[in-house]
Amino acid sequence: MNSLDPRVARLPQVGEVKPKKSLDQFGTFEVFVQAKEGKPFQHEGAIHAPNLEMAYLLAKETFTRRFTCVSVYVADTRNVLVSQTTEGNQSAYELISKEDEGDDQGAFEIYHLPKRGKQHVHAGTVEANSSRDAMYRAKDLFALGKIIYNIWVIEQDKIRFTSAEEKDLWNTLPEKKFRDASDYKGGDKLKEFLSRSQLPDTGNR
Amino acid sequence: MNQDALKELLYKIADDLLILGHRNSEWTGFGPLLEEDIAFSSMAQDKIGQSYAVYQMLTELGEQSPDTVAFTRNANQFHNCQLVELPNGEYDFSLIRHFLFDTADALRWEMLAQSSYEPLSLLAKKIKGELRYHTMHANTWIKQLGSATEESISRLQNSLTAAMPYALGIFEESHFEKGIITEGVFAGEQELKKRWVSKIENIITQTQLLLPDLKIVAPVFGGRIGKHSEHLQPLLDEMSEVFKIDPTAEW
Numbered sequence: 001m002n003s004l005d006p007r008v009a010r011l012p013q014v015g016e017v018k019p020k021k022s023l024d025q026f027g028t029f030e031v032f033v034q035a036k037e038g039k040p041f042q043h044e045g046a047i048h049a050p051n052l053e054m055a056y057l058l059a060k061e062t063f064t065r066r067f068t069c070v071s072v073y074v075a076d077t078r079n080v081l082v083s084q085t086t087e088g089n090q091s092a093y094e095l096i097s098k099e100d101e102g103d104d105q106g107a108f109e110i111y112h113l114p115k116r117g118k119q120h121v122h123a124g125t126v127e128a129n130s131s132r133d134a135m136y137r138a139k140d141l142f143a144l145g146k147i148i149y150n151i152w153v154i155e156q157d158k159i160r161f162t163s164a165e166e167k168d169l170w171n172t173l174p175e176k177k178f179r180d181a182s183d184y185k186g187g188d189k190l191k192e193f194l195s196r197s198q199l200p201d202t203g204n205r
Numbered sequence: 206m207n208q209d210a211l212k213e214l215l216y217k218i219a220d221d222l223l224i225l226g227h228r229n230s231e232w233t234g235f236g237p238l239l240e241e242d243i244a245f246s247s248m249a250q251d252k253i254g255q256s257y258a259v260y261q262m263l264t265e266l267g268e269q270s271p272d273t274v275a276f277t278r279n280a281n282q283f284h285n286c287q288l289v290e291l292p293n294g295e296y297d298f299s300l301i302r303h304f305l306f307d308t309a310d311a312l313r314w315e316m317l318a319q320s321s322y323e324p325l326s327l328l329a330k331k332i333k334g335e336l337r338y339h340t341m342h343a344n345t346w347i348k349q350l351g352s353a354t355e356e357s358i359s360r361l362q363n364s365l366t367a368a369m370p371y372a373l374g375i376f377e378e379s380h381f382e383k384g385i386i387t388e389g390v391f392a393g394e395q396e397l398k399k400r401w402v403s404k405i406e407n408i409i410t411q412t413q414l415l416l417p418d419l420k421i422v423a424p425v426f427g428g429r430i431g432k433h434s435e436h437l438q439p440l441l442d443e444m445s446e447v448f449k450i451d452p453t454a455e456w
Contacts, residue, residue, distance in 0.1 A: 007235065011235070026238075047240055048238065053345055053349075054345060054349060057342055058241060058244055060244075060338065061243050061338075062240050065243065065247045166337070168333055168337060169334050170334060171333065171334035172331075172332070172335045173254050173331055173335065
């Protein structure tokens with residue numbers, strides 16, 4: 001392989017690359033970030049990982065390496081109960097009916113999509129018998145008078161939270177502007193380069 | 206406080222971080238998973254940021270600017286241990302080196318948090334969060350792959366065995382060792398090594414890997430006094446290529 005990057009020239013020669021078997025991929029995990037103490041956690045995206053702990057590890061850098069935040073947690077996508085999505089004046093809660101009551105008690109985290117195209121935001125925690133039961137109970141607790149377009153429920157025990165002692169993960173050296181694209185002032189450099197090369201800047205290059 | 210002793214300590218800390226930061230940055234774009242590529246690159250940046258902070262202390266003590274020190278010295282003027290300059294090899298070796306070095310590095314800074322030299326103890330507190338992530342990252346991967354498949358276990362085992370003589374080279378003592386300890390600047394390489402062995406053992410015993418018998422592994426020393434493998438100079442040439450063409454270049 002020809003490249004100006006010396007690292008590419010150093011890559012070991014690999015033989016024929018065979019495609020992986022279909023579905024031979026890591027599963028996904030949902031990542032939630034808390035921007036500030038007291039603010040609700042917000043869904044930021046998904047991560048591929050072999051298990052919950054690895055997902056936490058990789059989520060931390062993928063989603064919080066540049067921006068200030070105070071906490072992160074992750075949950076296996078398969079443990080997220082998702083409601084139907086609604087539009088207009090219809091709330092997703094209107095489509096949920098009461099579940100049969102069971103014996104298993106637990107805490108469940110509830111997330112709301114308050115606006116189409118936005119991210120899910122943590123609405124609160126309910127004690128319930130199941131994720132479905134939690135979704136039913138959440139309506140009166142968190143959604144009175146509001147239109148919610150989609151609801152997620154995750155059992156608290158299935159979440160990998162940031163522990164109190166791990167909170168200093170985000171206590172880092174501040175002098176790392178080089179991580180931000182804005183620090184490279186690409187536009188300024190391009191202008192300077194164009195003026196130095198004395199090419200007329202026609203604006204439609 | 207003995208200035209030469211202090212400078213030697215700072216140089217070896219900063220050089221380890223700069224060289225390993227550069228090595229690890231060579232994985233950027235080639236990591237085994239997108240998420241891991243980002244994490245490993247971030248940690249490489251952390252290391253370079255930390256080395257910069259220590260080079261700034263050296264500037265305060267009368268040494269040349271961080272860029273000059275980083276980009277204009279030859280291999281025999283660097284004080285890093287040889288472990289950090291070895292080529293990346295495959296990912297198993299890079300992970301094992303990351304585990305062995307970063308465990309020692311985090312413990313070193315934990316000890317430096319008590320340093321009588323205030324700039325060091327202050328910096329130790331500032332970077333505690335970064336170091337927590339680095340060791341969490343290393344431990345999680347080693348526990349994951351150290352108990353996963355036959356291939357992952359044997360790859361890590363081979364790399365662990367190959368890296369161990371170099372890892373012991375981290376703890377090469379300086380001839381200022383006694384002074385550094387009695388003045389309370391740093392509790393010393395022997396103390397660091399003792400803590401390191403116990404941490405390493407703790408993680409390795411949670412996997413199917415075997416720790417080599419450290420009593421019969423001969424450490425590779427020399428890095429701290431400027432004796433390096435043939436791999437360091439090419440790394441320095443590549444790292445300083447732009448600086449040598451134009452020292453005022455910004456990029």
